Amino acid sequence: MTSTSDTTRRDFLKTSVAAAAATTFAAPAFVRGQNLNSQLQFAGIGTDGKGYSDIKLIASHDKVKCVAFCDVDLSRTKKVKPLAPEAPVFQDYKIMLDELGDKIDAVSVSTPDHTHAIISMDAMQRGKHVYCQKPLTRTVWEARQMRLQAKKSGVITRMGNQIHSHSAYRTAAKAIQDGVIGKVKAVHSYVGTTGHGRSGLLNKPANNEAVPKTLDWNLWISVAPMRPYGGNRVYHPFTWRDWQDFGSGAIGDFGCHLLDPVYTALKITGDPISVHSEHTGMNDEVWPAQETIKYVIPGTQYTAGSSLPITWYDGGRRPSDSIAKLLPGQSLPSGGSIFVGEKGNLILPHYRQPFVNIEGVNIEPVESLDHYHGWVDGCLSGKQPSDGFEYGGHLTEAVQLGNVAAFFPGETLEFDGKALKITNNSEANKYLTRDYRAGFEIASI
Numbered sequence: 001m002t003s004t005s006d007t008t009r010r011d012f013l014k015t016s017v018a019a020a021a022a023t024t025f026a027a028p029a030f031v032r033g034q035n036l037n038s039q040l041q042f043a044g045i046g047t048d049g050k051g052y053s054d055i056k057l058i059a060s061h062d063k064v065k066c067v068a069f070c071d072v073d074l075s076r077t078k079k080v081k082p083l084a085p086e087a088p089v090f091q092d093y094k095i096m097l098d099e100l101g102d103k104i105d106a107v108s109v110s111t112p113d114h115t116h117a118i119i120s121m122d123a124m125q126r127g128k129h130v131y132c133q134k135p136l137t138r139t140v141w142e143a144r145q146m147r148l149q150a151k152k153s154g155v156i157t158r159m160g161n162q163i164h165s166h167s168a169y170r171t172a173a174k175a176i177q178d179g180v181i182g183k184v185k186a187v188h189s190y191v192g193t194t195g196h197g198r199s200g201l202l203n204k205p206a207n208n209e210a211v212p213k214t215l216d217w218n219l220w221i222s223v224a225p226m227r228p229y230g231g232n233r234v235y236h237p238f239t240w241r242d243w244q245d246f247g248s249g250a251i252g253d254f255g256c257h258l259l260d261p262v263y264t265a266l267k268i269t270g271d272p273i274s275v276h277s278e279h280t281g282m283n284d285e286v287w288p289a290q291e292t293i294k295y296v297i298p299g300t301q302y303t304a305g306s307s308l309p310i311t312w313y314d315g316g317r318r319p320s321d322s323i324a325k326l327l328p329g330q331s332l333p334s335g336g337s338i339f340v341g342e343k344g345n346l347i348l349p350h351y352r353q354p355f356v357n358i359e360g361v362n363i364e365p366v367e368s369l370d371h372y373h374g375w376v377d378g379c380l381s382g383k384q385p386s387d388g389f390e391y392g393g394h395l396t397e398a399v400q401l402g403n404v405a406a407f408f409p410g411e412t413l414e415f416d417g418k419a420l421k422i423t424n425n426s427e428a429n430k431y432l433t434r435d436y437r438a439g440f441e442i443a444s445i
């Protein structure tokens, strides 16, 4: 599947599509809505793992018609096929978008983190609505480009942090905004997940197995520097999370979940002011096993001060009991957030209902919404749901800034969000973005 001729053909297609895009800028699908027969023509990119559940849940909306599927590993399209047996299956999303053109209104992008931006940017430039998995991108710069492109294209977007719509996170956001714990002085968020350990490796393997016949390794590698395939679960599937070239470690995997209710509840829209990382060590390949990342974020109407400290812990680290100040009978969950307020603390377990450490105060749960159908409804109506790429881009910039800080443990990096620059360490700026492999570049907006 991986051959020079494939690469050449793909490069040629890329050039011709770029030339076409320069002259015809596609309109968002709801503008073309008259031709839709009230249906959203949907294509799923990345069809196994999370991709399968994303496609299934999007396709469960009665106005969605699955018109195509795409996965770089054709053996991983078997599960999704019964959802629309007549829909064609592609291995290269570009060929799918070229061949089907206006027959696709919207796509899901449920691929490893390093390919979120290149695929989503292309789709948005062609006027497609995009549902893209978390973290929105692998780098800070890519998250900024996604925000800008979504705005420029006027398409409907949503990040795949589905717990955003779940009762637990919505209940916490409402309680904070209702002032149950008063203004918020600090937030501590933590997850047990480690930055590496999924593949069992800390360095590239010495021996590499042959690439499976069903997999196009050139397309899987995409924007990253080419490297040999490794073997099953060295990088693909799932274990890419460990590796700096492809995944984003523990904070990349869970930051857009756990920090989402923090950003939503406190209505954070400003860029981080500074970030500081301390961890158990890292090399040039994988992310640290355990880390503590301290952010300072601009304050909002819901914070006690003009800035807010947010501390992130992963790999088994967690806030101390002296921060949590739990009541007798309460216990800290295995992962979640502690909002430290002027009147008490709100503890929000990941995916479970929040509680407070104030005697006699109980929080009334609010209802869950359907995250997937909310995006489909938005595509059909033109109404942007709450966590589109503007919101998800901001959140992902903060998350990936934490990964930039990992390269400079013990240093406080000062960030100028407007200029997209670390102002007190020029070397750190290179980690805000990456070098793109020839033929897989992303143009800046």
Ligand SMILES: NC(=O)C1=CN([C@@H]2O[C@H](COP(=O)(O)OP(=O)(O)OC[C@H]3O[C@@H](n4cnc5c(N)ncnc54)[C@H](OP(=O)(O)O)[C@@H]3O)[C@@H](O)[C@H]2O)C=CC1
Pocket (backbone or CB within 6 Å): 045, 046, 047, 048, 049, 050, 051, 070, 071, 072, 073, 076, 091, 093, 110, 111, 112, 113, 115, 133, 134, 135, 160, 161, 162, 215, 219, 220, 222, 236, 237, 238, 239, 253
């Ligand atoms: N919101 C949530 O709760 C969750 C979100 N996720 C997110 O979903 C994304 C996918 O994760 P996960 O499913 O675990 O990863 P996997 O590696 O298991 O699967 C990714 C799928 O995408 C395919 N793929 C890879 N590259 C491309 C490409 N360029 N074009 C088309 N298909 C491609 C993969 O094929 P191949 O088999 O060749 O790798 C595979 O089928 C990640 O961003 C992750 O963070 C994951 C789990 C839960």
Ligand SMILES: O=C1CO[C@H](CO)[C@@H](O)[C@@H]1O
Pocket (backbone or CB within 6 Å): 193, 253, 254, 257
């Ligand atoms: O919520 C999730 C469940 O676990 C997965 C694997 O770590 C994450 O990627 C995902 O976001």
